[in-house]
Amino acid sequence: MANKKITSRDVDFAKWYTDVVTAANLASYTSVKGCIAILPNGYAIWEKMQAILDKKFKELGHVNVQLPLLIPENLLKKESELVEGFAPEVAWVTMGGKKELEERLCIRPTSETMFSDYYASHVKSYKDLPLLYNQWCNVLRWEKETRPFLRSREFLWQEGHTIHATKEEAEAETKQMIEVYKWFHHEILAIPSITGLKTDKEKFAGAEYTLTNEALMYNGVSLQAGTSHYFGQKFSKAYGIKYASKDNREEYVYQTSWGTTTRMIGGLIMVHSDDKGLVLPPRIAPRQVVIIPIGFQEKVLELAKEINEKLNQNDIVSYIDTSEKSPGFKFAEAEVNGIPLRFEIGERDLENKKITIVRRDTSEKVLVEIDTDIVTFTKDLLETMQRDMYQKALTRREELTFTAKNLDDVKAIMDKQTGFIHADWCGSLKCEEKMKEIKGLKSRCILENQDLLTGKCVVCGNPAKHLVVWGNQY
Amino acid sequence: MANKKITSRDVDFAKWYTDVVTAANLASYTSVKGCIAILPNGYAIWEKMQAILDKKFKELGHVNVQLPLLIPENLLKKESELVEGFAPEVAWVTMGGKKELEERLCIRPTSETMFSDYYASHVKSYKDLPLLYNQWCNVLRWEKETRPFLRSREFLWQEGHTIHATKEEAEAETKQMIEVYKWFHHEILAIPSITGLKTDKEKFAGAEYTLTNEALMYNGVSLQAGTSHYFGQKFSKAYGIKYASKDNREEYVYQTSWGTTTRMIGGLIMVHSDDKGLVLPPRIAPRQVVIIPIGFQEKVLELAKEINEKLNQNDIVSYIDTSEKSPGFKFAEAEVNGIPLRFEIGERDLENKKITIVRRDTSEKVLVEIDTDIVTFTKDLLETMQRDMYQKALTRREELTFTAKNLDDVKAIMDKQTGFIHADWCGSLKCEEKMKEIKGLKSRCILENQDLLTGKCVVCGNPAKHLVVWGNQY
Numbered sequence: 001m002a003n004k005k006i007t008s009r010d011v012d013f014a015k016w017y018t019d020v021v022t023a024a025n026l027a028s029y030t031s032v033k034g035c036i037a038i039l040p041n042g043y044a045i046w047e048k049m050q051a052i053l054d055k056k057f058k059e060l061g062h063v064n065v066q067l068p069l070l071i072p073e074n075l076l077k078k079e080s081e082l083v084e085g086f087a088p089e090v091a092w093v094t095m096g097g098k099k100e101l102e103e104r105l106c107i108r109p110t111s112e113t114m115f116s117d118y119y120a121s122h123v124k125s126y127k128d129l130p131l132l133y134n135q136w137c138n139v140l141r142w143e144k145e146t147r148p149f150l151r152s153r154e155f156l157w158q159e160g161h162t163i164h165a166t167k168e169e170a171e172a173e174t175k176q177m178i179e180v181y182k183w184f185h186h187e188i189l190a191i192p193s194i195t196g197l198k199t200d201k202e203k204f205a206g207a208e209y210t211l212t213n214e215a216l217m218y219n220g221v222s223l224q225a226g227t228s229h230y231f232g233q234k235f236s237k238a239y240g241i242k243y244a245s246k247d248n249r250e251e252y253v254y255q256t257s258w259g260t261t262t263r264m265i266g267g268l269i270m271v272h273s274d275d276k277g278l279v280l281p282p283r284i285a286p287r288q289v290v291i292i293p294i295g296f297q298e299k300v301l302e303l304a305k306e307i308n309e310k311l312n313q314n315d316i317v318s319y320i321d322t323s324e325k326s327p328g329f330k331f332a333e334a335e336v337n338g339i340p341l342r343f344e345i346g347e348r349d350l351e352n353k354k355i356t357i358v359r360r361d362t363s364e365k366v367l368v369e370i371d372t373d374i375v376t377f378t379k380d381l382l383e384t385m386q387r388d389m390y391q392k393a394l395t396r397r398e399e400l401t402f403t404a405k406n407l408d409d410v411k412a413i414m415d416k417q418t419g420f421i422h423a424d425w426c427g428s429l430k431c432e433e434k435m436k437e438i439k440g441l442k443s444r445c446i447l448e449n450q451d452l453l454t455g456k457c458v459v460c461g462n463p464a465k466h467l468v469v470w471g472n473q474y
Numbered sequence: 475m476a477n478k479k480i481t482s483r484d485v486d487f488a489k490w491y492t493d494v495v496t497a498a499n500l501a502s503y504t505s506v507k508g509c510i511a512i513l514p515n516g517y518a519i520w521e522k523m524q525a526i527l528d529k530k531f532k533e534l535g536h537v538n539v540q541l542p543l544l545i546p547e548n549l550l551k552k553e554s555e556l557v558e559g560f561a562p563e564v565a566w567v568t569m570g571g572k573k574e575l576e577e578r579l580c581i582r583p584t585s586e587t588m589f590s591d592y593y594a595s596h597v598k599s600y601k602d603l604p605l606l607y608n609q610w611c612n613v614l615r616w617e618k619e620t621r622p623f624l625r626s627r628e629f630l631w632q633e634g635h636t637i638h639a640t641k642e643e644a645e646a647e648t649k650q651m652i653e654v655y656k657w658f659h660h661e662i663l664a665i666p667s668i669t670g671l672k673t674d675k676e677k678f679a680g681a682e683y684t685l686t687n688e689a690l691m692y693n694g695v696s697l698q699a700g701t702s703h704y705f706g707q708k709f710s711k712a713y714g715i716k717y718a719s720k721d722n723r724e725e726y727v728y729q730t731s732w733g734t735t736t737r738m739i740g741g742l743i744m745v746h747s748d749d750k751g752l753v754l755p756p757r758i759a760p761r762q763v764v765i766i767p768i769g770f771q772e773k774v775l776e777l778a779k780e781i782n783e784k785l786n787q788n789d790i791v792s793y794i795d796t797s798e799k800s801p802g803f804k805f806a807e808a809e810v811n812g813i814p815l816r817f818e819i820g821e822r823d824l825e826n827k828k829i830t831i832v833r834r835d836t837s838e839k840v841l842v843e844i845d846t847d848i849v850t851f852t853k854d855l856l857e858t859m860q861r862d863m864y865q866k867a868l869t870r871r872e873e874l875t876f877t878a879k880n881l882d883d884v885k886a887i888m889d890k891q892t893g894f895i896h897a898d899w900c901g902s903l904k905c906e907e908k909m910k911e912i913k914g915l916k917s918r919c920i921l922e923n924q925d926l927l928t929g930k931c932v933v934c935g936n937p938a939k940h941l942v943v944w945g946n947q948y
Contacts, residue, residue, distance in 0.1 A: 028592070030541070030588070031546060032542040032546060035542035035544065036542075037539060037542070037588075038539060038541075040538065044537070044538070046540075047538065063514035063517075063518070064517045064521065066512040066630060067504070068504055068506040068511065069612055069614065069628050070506055070509065070614075070628070071506070072505060072506060075505055087572075088571050088572060089571055090571065091567045092568065092570075093565045093566060093568075094566065094567075095565065095566035095568065095578075096564075097562050097563055098561075104569075107567065107581075114504070114506075114511075118511055122502065137612070138611070140544075142570040142571045154542055154544070
């Protein structure tokens with residue numbers, strides 16, 4: 001609501017973030033510790049994210065399924081790295097009705113176990129491959145510190161799980177899906193994310209390797225926003241996912257998984273929003289245009305309706321705010337809720353044959369002749385806004401991207417401002433942990449196919465193997 | 475798959491049902507007791523159900539949210555009838571990570587508790603009302619006997635939860651939503667369901683009353699498929715959902731909830747399917763047309779592609795089966811999967827300038843001239859099939875609907891065939907329980923606005939209050 005005060009982003013970023021979440025009615029805390037309620041404004045963004053990603057997944061041949069929420073302990077234990085990675089943070093069901101269970105069940109923190117178990121009992125022949133399954137569902141991780149969208153005990157996500165006859169196919173799938181996440185961030189969310197390989201320390205428990213999509217927030221902190229894992233035959237050997245090949249030999253499948261979550265909503269906020277509230281790129285905004293009639297003259301309302309219909313008939317999501325609030329209140333409400341374009345139509349405007357259009361991202365006002373082709377004008381303006389928001393985020397990312405040749409460089413950067421720090425690395429866990437001592441810096445990703453900066457590890461000075469992006473994380 | 479044998483429906487209905495579920499790849503058993511995996515063919519039906527219902531809900535002003543999966547025990551206990559109704563069948567989380575929880579949490583069996591708790595802390599003024607929230611999610615009930623789709627420990631559903639300033643509005647909502655479910659069954663699923671009021675014995679725990687949508691399966695057994703509950707102020711008083719009225723008095727809201735689940739997929743199967751597998755009404759079929767080229771002549775493939783494109787461009791979901799199986803195998807596969815129309819295109823057909831179209835429900839073959847307006851022809855045929863399937867289900871329902879004046883009548887009917895039994899009832903629990911002694915008959919619903927049959931209770935002969943439909947249930 002317009003009367004909820006939002007802390008300035010530059011004064012207290014963390015408080016600003018939760019203020020925006022609350023003021024824009026995206027989510028609310030609940031009586032369940034660490035779990036949020038996703039409210040209509042927030043859920044509508046998730047629905048649009050789902051629709052766009054789901055369409056893309058299906059175009060690439062994936063199909064949706066739904067596997068059980070609960071995982072028997074013995075099944076989970078079959079893959080040792082997975083259970084070690086997740087056991088500290090799962091919730092356990094120990095009672096069903098009034099009875100203690102013989103075997104406890106965990107609420108899925110991720111579903112490699114269930115998919116592997118399913119595949120193991122259903123795949124027989126090379127003709128059954130590949131299987132390209134995805135599911136949209138809730139998962140639960142027993143986090144200690146939580147924040148709306150960014151980290152909560154329960155969250156919503158999609159998890160793709162695929163199995164393939166060959167290593168090449170599975171690796172191509174792993175790569176393809178991180179590219180989908182990157183495309184989604186760049187083209188839809190207007191977030192210029194970067195992608196690369198996780199170090200062994202940061203990869204998914206049980207994966208041979210993890211590709212990651214990393215976004216940089218306005219304050220310079222990174223957000224992991226989509227990962228794609230290549231498992232090789234690790235799970236297929238642990239769970240026995242075998243098939244008969246063309247020449248009738250018994251083979252293990254190659255496997256991948258990939259996921260994105262409701263935390264992308266948090267990323268959207270932290271990249272684009274401002275002190276007036278939510279700012280949404282037009283392509284992800286559930287409502288793109290609000291028309292606010294000033295006064296209740298019939299002519300004004302008629303024009304509002306006419307424009308509203310025209311826009312909606314041409315795939316622009318528009319609505320008229322006809323509530324009994326004052327125009328000023330409605331303006332503020334449209335602002336805090338991040339509606340990309342605000343159309344103001346008043347009696348005086350009509351006399352001048354003009355309406356006012358205000359962009360949410362720049363607050364820029366445009367006076368538009370009434371007899372303009374309003375659909376084309378609006379579509380163009382929405383696309384301009386989408387591009388400008390991407391460009392602004394890219395400029396910010398570039399401002400907050402640094403290079404470091406040695407630890408003194410790193411410290412000097414971090415004394416001023418966190419961000420993406422490019423630095424060479426020898427590949428040793430020891431040096432990775434040394435970096436963490438500098439205000440918690442972690443490797444975000446290894447950049448692929450990029451030249452080393454100095455050829456020497458930023459920590460130990462020994463020959464470097466990789467150019468790594470380091471940063472703080474949510 | 476075509477080679478999976480399906481038991482005859484008339485020989486063993488229960489076995490036939492699970493055979494169809496398995497053969498059409500709708501769902502599969504899993505390593506988690508009482509929980510199924512919903513497979514691509516089954517999940518695609520659920521997605522289409524969701525899309526159609528969600529659109530309707532939104533047209534009626536509802537918005538989607540997502541509330542937590544886990545409910546703290548003290549919250550659940552606030553409404554005594556609810557907790558008594560559900561406590562025997564919930565799963566309890568007692569450990570988070572490696573720690574025993576101070577308060578155990580149940581996995582939602584339904585979310586009246588969470589919605590009431592949310593509403594209580596967020597609603598302030600009459601201006602906030604009504605709130606028309608819905609969520610699509612999973613719920614869990616610790617059932618002892620389970621069956622794919624019909625009864626499983628975890629299932630997917632939507633649950634609407636609304637609050638209103640007045641009794642009239644809340645009752646109108648309750649009524650409206652059962653009408654939506656009825657519309658969905660009649661118009662989309664081609665299932666001629668009946669609606670009415672549940673008796674006090676059969677109503678939802680905590681509701682003032684429950685309206686129900688009841689479908690009759692091919693074997694005469696009833697399936698409750700959608701309920702809508704009116705809570706009055708029961709929950710609002712238990713959870714403290716208060717608001718300031720226009721004249722600034724403190725008032726409690728009036729509340730409703732309503733839900734439908736993945737069990738509707740079970741209903742679809744048991745109403746329409748046959749010994750060859752799944753039969754789907756065209757409006758709910760995820761894929762409506764399969765085109766099977768016979769042979770690999772270029773001309774045949776070209777025509778298949780041309781028709782396929784035309785159909786898909788005109789909102790008919792069509793695909794070409796170009797796999798390397800034999801035509802006969804493809805025919806059988808399309809049949810078991812319930813694709814409404816099968817187009818066969820062979821070289822000889824081309825010479826005769828004709829293609830063959832086969833209806834899944836009747837196996838009727840139509841020869842169609844190649845230069846027919848294929849889009850219009852297909853649309854008409856799909857609509858005819860939809861109507862015919864409804865009519866066939868209605869005829870079956872009428873054949874299995876009986877009237878009884880006394881217990882002898884009831885026994886005579888039940889000795890032959892279960893179904894919907896219409897009989898007058900005095901309103902006493904005692905007589906309701908007496909009916910249950912006859913092969914487990916339960917009241918399905920009280921028919922509204924219908925004349926009594928005899929004016930006397932079918933059990934005790936005392937003056938009757940209601941005309942009730944009795945039946946067996948899944």
